[in-house]
Amino acid sequence: MNRLNSNHNRKTPKPLMYYYGLVLITVLIINLVVMPMVQSRQIIVTSYSEFIESVESDKVEQVQFSDTEIKYVIEVDGKPRVFKTGVVDNPSLPEKLQEKGIKYGAVIPETPNVFLSLLLSYGLPILFFSFIGRQIRKNMANRIGAGGLNIHGQNSAKVYKPDKDKKTFEDVAGQEEAKESLNEIIDYLNNPKKYEEVGAKCPTGVLLVGPPGTGKTLMAKAVAGEADVPFFSISGSEFVEMFVGRGAAKVRELFDQASKQAPCIVFIDEIDTIGKSRANQFSTNDEREQTLNQLLTEMDGFEANKGVIILAATNRPEVLDPALLRPGRFDRQVRMELPDLIGREDILKVHLKNVKTDSNIDVNLIARMTAGASGAQLANIVNEAALRSVRIGNNVVTTTDLVESVETVIAGAEKKNAILSEEEKRIVAYHEIGHALVAAKQTDSAPVQKITIVPRTSGALGYTMQVDEGEKSLVSKKDAYQRLEVLCGGRAAEEVVFNSITTGASNDIEKATEIARNMVTRYGMSENFGMMALETGGNAYLGQRGQSNCSPETARLVDEEVRDIIAKAYENAKKILIDNREILDELSDYLLEKETITGEEFMAILNKK
């Protein structure tokens, strides 16, 4: 829905490849089939002896000599056909022809076939190419709208229609700060007079910045809905995918239409596709650059207070061209962050409104289980729960459905047919209990929500779900260490109990290493370096690693410290498990029997002692 609608795309334009294919096939047919046919009907090449034979047997009617060949006519099936052969030095030939009464030396009239062959070899292709050209231009006009009218003279004016499906701030849960900063724009669109009187200029461009799935697109729509103005939306990639050179035209067109409908909102989704910084690029992309330049020009062309507000969204603000961000363009940034506990609860409620639910659904529990999930993921969880309730023949969504779908969305669906041997199951059980026990034994650590050794499609053989009681924005060094210890708990349990280690901990190791590295390079939690940033950049939203900005020697020291931090956490985890060996066995046996146990069951056994 969030693309430009036009009144012109009644027919979906055929892809360009289609026409190229047609051209190719036609050329092939002309060359391989038609041409040989035409030529063969025209002149038949024979040997000189055949020629003489034909002369002897009185078949030949006419002969024409030239320097290099002899052409002669024979009647075949009542129609004269032209044959030709090479020239052989034979002075007696004219004599012989004379003798047989054959006309020779005369000019043989052009056969109509020559004309036909000319037509086929030149005329048809010309016709065909002009047809294809027309189709391509039409196609192009279809895609780019009125921009196409300059190309072929026909007026295919296209109107960008605003999107219809209306959203309001009620559809966007949480994101209170973002709403607040966007309120000013809505207020301006509602009564611009107020601002004009004071002489205040409204910002023309606002950039929505945040990780994927946080509702940037949704928010842009909601702003238009709240202000009750037309909403034009286009995605950055649409500019680039188009025919070479049309991106800029499309920008012009878009702004043309928008200014006619002012006040309105123009929304450019994924602006980083066209707005990438032009600096430090090996190859320049002319097409993108032109589109970007056109965008900049258009934005400058808008006098403030004209009533066209441009919103754009990106999850990679750091790659944007600085020219886009300077005052007068996208000078205002609104951050859309991943929702916190309350935000998640609100988002779940918004989406649960659209499905039939059980009366006593525990939204808070689900919100607590989904720390770090984005709005899009939460919406997906609700949908998965609804699907599940249909699947099991229940007509309402229950808390159990939601809990299950959390795992589907976040941990991957249960793998129904993965078969583990008894021994493997035992190892997995100890591994998971190892995580959980270490977590439970640390006073500040979050209690366990659920432990399972039912394999997931994501490849995890077991799964320990922790639930934070509250939200933690600041992670202390102690917290970080405890998290590391919990991550090490799985592998440590394997070592303590079986005195062997398995591949089951690879994911834990990856996570632990990331935490430890960040502690050293980003959070200043290192003993050796203290508050020294050893890594910069990287996209925190997309979980990319930054650039290391230290000397190779320092990098080695960093690696060593990361290793030491993890080793220390591992030793602590192992100690906790050795000290609680009895309870570790009991819990593991219980899990092995039940396959899935809840946090309460776990705590009951733990506190029994």
Ligand code: ADP
């Ligand atoms: P983005 O553009 O930031 O990647 P979208 O706006 O496309 O994210 O969000 C995708 C979907 O996720 C929305 O259509 C909506 O259903 C849901 N969603 C995301 N954030 C929220 C929110 N704050 N409140 C309600 N729904 C949300």
Ligand code: MG
């Ligand atoms: Mg989006």
Ligand code: ZN
């Ligand atoms: Zn593990």
